Amino acid sequence: MRNKWLWVASVFVYAFLYLPLVIVIAYSFNDSRLNAEWVGFTLHWYQVLLNDEQMLRAALNSLLIACTASGIATVLGTMAGIAIHRYKLKLLPVLVITPVAMPEILLGVSLLLFFIQVLNLTLGMLSVLIAHITFCIGFVAIIVRARLAGMDESIFEAARDLGATPWQTFRLVTLPLILPGVIAGALMAFTLSIDDFVITFFTAGVGVATLPLQIYSMIKIAVTPEVNAVSTLLMMLTLGMIVIASRISPEAIKGNA
């Protein structure tokens, strides 16, 4: 009896989570201008997408920012993760992880003020990039630290004991051992960056559009199936990344995502 209700409950939960996504995907193939009723299958909206120059520019921007931000955040986040693990400092984890827990809107506003009032920076690609790196570092650091936490400390001492310099120890022992965490962190950072709306909205200014910003500006006018199409592609990319990340480092994703 109990099992049955549990089963029903989980069906509802999953339906609630995934039905909207399924509908978005389905209507991207709908041969109609409206997201109202099913008419027939078409790839028309994907074609429209490919000829939409604004959309393509936004996609390019997003990819560029996501690649650069996740790359830089991965290097910095890995270093932060190792430092947190190694030096057992009290304050460092708090400093690194706060941006992860802070409401995005707060982070967005404060970054905006910081860029304009303190740095005197013109908002654009660079400000978005810096903002994305800021909130991605924490995620990478958490995953790398989780990976290190279960490890026998004496392995690293053994490397030094056997004649490896600190740099050789990092390259030959530490890095290979945390690599799954680093890759998972990089993929997480990439998906976070490419999906981000709130922080990007505040830090992008007028000149630059990323995919989420572009989608938002389009639905302000009307939700066309083109939006469905681009959303579907974005979803697939994100999903692919998460699947790869969970394959490479299951414990990192389970523990922190």
Place this chain on the structure above:
Amino acid sequence: MALLQIENVTRRYGALAAVEDVSFSVEAGEFFTLLGPSGCGKTTLLRMIAGFEAPDAGRILLDGIDLAGTPAERRPVHTVFQSYALFPHMTVAENIAFRLKMAGKEPQTVKVGVKEALAEVHLEDKADCFPHELSGGQKQRVALARGLVNRPRLLLLDEPLGALDAKLRQEMQIELIKLQKNVGVTFVFVTHAQQEALALSHRIAVMREGHIEQMAEPAKLYSFPHNRFVADFIGHINLFEVIVKEATTGHLRLTASGLGEIIAPPPDGVKAGESGWFAIRPEQVCIGQRHDVELKNRFTGTVCDYLYIGDVTTYKVELENGTLIEALMANSEPGRARFFEVGDEVTVAWRHDAGHFLDE
């Protein structure tokens, strides 16, 4: 000149002195053991020799040269960690090759070296296994091979057998002795298992709360402990509170309250009137019926307990004054677990040159 010299080394953690004013030296080719209860500073001492920690005071010299400025990676000293600390992402061969590669050896030399090292620990067929595919004993051997492959001046072993079961432990002890003899590398071995220390070592330093209490060869340490702590830590021992009645060059006459006189061998510098303890090992105490004993130190008592452990049985005997004494007897008759029953009147006795007087 000794290979390793430890001179007045101290290491503090906050207010706690983990190692305090410790000095000793180890000769080349020696199997030297640091023995002591948990938390007495053995690991701390090893880590200072390896270079993972620096002493707060004192010097550590290898071949007469102060190691103070030399980082761990440049010391010709390797460590076998209690957890083995094998690199999990490398095969057995790669683990062993690590040291040779770090030393900048040619690939051909590395290959030959790894092969020889594997042969030394009888693991030729496991070269391409990963550590998680090995048993505890096999991991232990890889750790040994890895530490020995480049023939360090000194190999430090921190309770390397601690994680093995009793049977395997004994096998590894025998192998360890053989290996050390074959390769001729000096070992500094850490353990809190006194039997292991006695079985393996050329010399043992007994540590307690950061100090060395006594340093001697195994048989000397066992037979002539300097104080109650060492006596009690190494094996079992009976202790009686006594007062020195007479001290001559030939013997020591002691009085144990309510028991009478005990004749003991004389240590240096003991004077009449001193108080202390008389210590004697259970296996030196003979137990028998009233008539079959012809020894000077002889007391009567009642068997109040016994413990059969296979090869021997330990009898607990309550003497006339209420003191308990343990006596050990080999089980020489097949199928017989004890020669005395609880409640039996027995005589315990020992030679006049057995046991000894401890003043602290």
